[in-house]
Amino acid sequence: MTAVARMTLLHLRTIAPYRIPGLLVFGAIVLIDSRNPVVLVPTLALVLAPILTAQPFVVGDKADLQTLYAVLPLPRRTVLLGHYAWALMSFFVVAIAGTALAALLAQAQGIPFGRSVATLLTLCWALFAVNISIQLPLLIRFGYTRINLLVTTMPVALLLAGVVRLHLVDIESIRDWLALFWVAGAAAIAASATLASHASRQRQGA
Amino acid sequence: MNGDLAFALRGVGCAVGNGFALRDVSFELPTGYVMGLIGANGAGKTTTIRCLLGMRGIETGEIELLGHRVPGPAALRQDVGVVLDHTYLVGDWRLAEVERTLRPFYDRWDSVRYRQLLAEFGLDPRAKVKEISRGMATKLMIAVALSHRARLLVFDEPTSGLDPVARDELVGIIGDFLLDEGHSVLFSTHVTTDLDRIGDFVTLIHGGRVVRTGRKDEILDGYRVVRAGPDELIDLVGVELIGVKRSSTTAQALVRTEEADLLGGGVLVEVPTLEEIAVHIGVSSRNSAATVPNGRREEFA
Numbered sequence: 001m002t003a004v005a006r007m008t009l010l011h012l013r014t015i016a017p018y019r020i021p022g023l024l025v026f027g028a029i030v031l032i033d034s035r036n037p038v039v040l041v042p043t044l045a046l047v048l049a050p051i052l053t054a055q056p057f058v059v060g061d062k063a064d065l066q067t068l069y070a071v072l073p074l075p076r077r078t079v080l081l082g083h084y085a086w087a088l089m090s091f092f093v094v095a096i097a098g099t100a101l102a103a104l105l106a107q108a109q110g111i112p113f114g115r116s117v118a119t120l121l122t123l124c125w126a127l128f129a130v131n132i133s134i135q136l137p138l139l140i141r142f143g144y145t146r147i148n149l150l151v152t153t154m155p156v157a158l159l160l161a162g163v164v165r166l167h168l169v170d171i172e173s174i175r176d177w178l179a180l181f182w183v184a185g186a187a188a189i190a191a192s193a194t195l196a197s198h199a200s201r202q203r204q205g206a
Numbered sequence: 207m208n209g210d211l212a213f214a215l216r217g218v219g220c221a222v223g224n225g226f227a228l229r230d231v232s233f234e235l236p237t238g239y240v241m242g243l244i245g246a247n248g249a250g251k252t253t254t255i256r257c258l259l260g261m262r263g264i265e266t267g268e269i270e271l272l273g274h275r276v277p278g279p280a281a282l283r284q285d286v287g288v289v290l291d292h293t294y295l296v297g298d299w300r301l302a303e304v305e306r307t308l309r310p311f312y313d314r315w316d317s318v319r320y321r322q323l324l325a326e327f328g329l330d331p332r333a334k335v336k337e338i339s340r341g342m343a344t345k346l347m348i349a350v351a352l353s354h355r356a357r358l359l360v361f362d363e364p365t366s367g368l369d370p371v372a373r374d375e376l377v378g379i380i381g382d383f384l385l386d387e388g389h390s391v392l393f394s395t396h397v398t399t400d401l402d403r404i405g406d407f408v409t410l411i412h413g414g415r416v417v418r419t420g421r422k423d424e425i426l427d428g429y430r431v432v433r434a435g436p437d438e439l440i441d442l443v444g445v446e447l448i449g450v451k452r453s454s455t456t457a458q459a460l461v462r463t464e465e466a467d468l469l470g471g472g473v474l475v476e477v478p479t480l481e482e483i484a485v486h487i488g489v490s491s492r493n494s495a496a497t498v499p500n501g502r503r504e505e506f507a
Contacts, residue, residue, distance in 0.1 A: 001310060006310045006311060009310065010307060010311075013296075013299070013303065013306070013307045014296055017296065017298035017299065018298070059296055062297070063293075063294065063295060063296045063297055064292065064293075064294040065294065065296070066294075067261070067288075067290065067294035068294045068295065070259070070260075070261040071259070071261075071283060071286075071288045071294070072283065072308075072311045073280050073281050073282070073283040073284045073311060073312065074280050074283075074311065075280045078280075
C-alpha cells in the first residue's frame, strides 16, 4: 500500500465512527430528489462529496489530528496529497453510487436519463474540482473551525441547482467540450495542490 | 552528527508570537538516559519539543535527532514516540481500532505487543478513546509508542493532572523502557518530583531560554537552599542570593554551593530539591526580566 493510500485509509477510519449522520444526509437527498433523478447526481456530487471531503478536518480539529499527521512517519507532502486523494475518492464513490441510484429511479418512473448522464457527470466533475480547489487549501491552512463549509460548498451547489432548475444552460450544447471540462478540472486540482503545499509550509511556521 | 546522542539542540531560536520566542536554546541528551525539561507554564517547553520533533520550523541554530539533522527523513519518526498531555486520536475510535489505524504506518509495528500492553495497563480494547481517563490515555499513547518500537520517547507534561498512583505507574513504565540501553526519554514537566526518581539529566528553561542544563546530580550539588529570618538573609559580598522569597517571618533563597559557607551561622543551609531550584531560578529570572531594560536576563552558569 502506498503512503498516499494509507493516508486515504486513515481519513476513511477518521470518519467511520460518524457514518450514520452521513448516511442520513445521503438518504435525505435521495428522498428529496427521488422524483427528479436527473438532479440527484449533481446534488450528491456537489453537496455530499464536499461534506465528505471536509469531514476529516471537522474531526481533526476536535481530535488534534494535525499532531497525529506530524508524528506519523510520513512526508508532509504525502499528508497533503492524502487530502486530495480522499477528496477524489469521495467524489467518484458518490458520483458512481448516485448515478446508479438515479438510473434505477429514472427507470422505475420511465424518465429518460441515460443520454445526459455523461454530460451531467462531467459538469459535476468540473464544479467539484473548482470547489475543492478552493476548499482544500483553506482547510489545510486554517482548519475547519475557521473556514465554514458553507463558504466553499454552498455557492457552487446553489449555482448548479439554479442552472438546472431554471434551464439556464442547455446541457446538450456542451457535449462537444466534455474532455476539456475533465482536463480543466484536473488542472484546477493540480494548481490547488501546489498552493496547498505552500500554505501547509506556512502553517508549520506559524 | 553524533550517534551517541539521542538528540541535541544547538543555538535554537524560534519566534512564536505574542513576543515569546525561544532564544539560543542549547542542550543535549546522550543515548540511554532520561532528561527532564523543567519550567513553569509558558516557559517554552512545548515549543522546544515541537522544534525538536520538526513540527515547528526554527530560525536559528540546528537540531540533531537520533543521528539526523531535523527535519530529516520522515522515516526518522519510526523511532520516536510522542506522548502529550492529551491524546491526538479520534475520540470515537475504540482502542482496537487505534491499532488497526496506526499499524500500516509503522514498519516495526508489533500487534501482539500492543495487545499485551493494553492488557498490562488495564485498558479495554473495546473502550473508546474519549471514554478513558487522563491516566489511561497517557498509558494508551505509551502503548502506541512502544508498539512501534520507538527508541526515543518524548513526553510533554504527561503527569499533569494525574493522581499519585498513576504517576508512580508511569515512572515504572519509563523505567522498564530504559532497560534497553539504546532507549532514551525526554520528559517535560512542571511536576519535578517525578524527575527526582528517574531523571539523569535536567534542563531548566524559563522565558524561552535555557537557564541551566546538565546532569541532575551536578545541578543538585551545585546549589544550596538557605533559610533564615527576613533580616538575616541579606546580600553579602561574594554571595549571590538567587530568587529570594521573603515573608514576615522567614526568607529563603538559592545560593551556589561554594558560596553557602560564606553565610552566617544563623542561616539554615540544605540540599535543594529540583523543585526548589526550579522555583528560585524562575523567581529570579522573572525579577530580572522585570527590572532589567529590554528584558535581558541574568544567566546562571
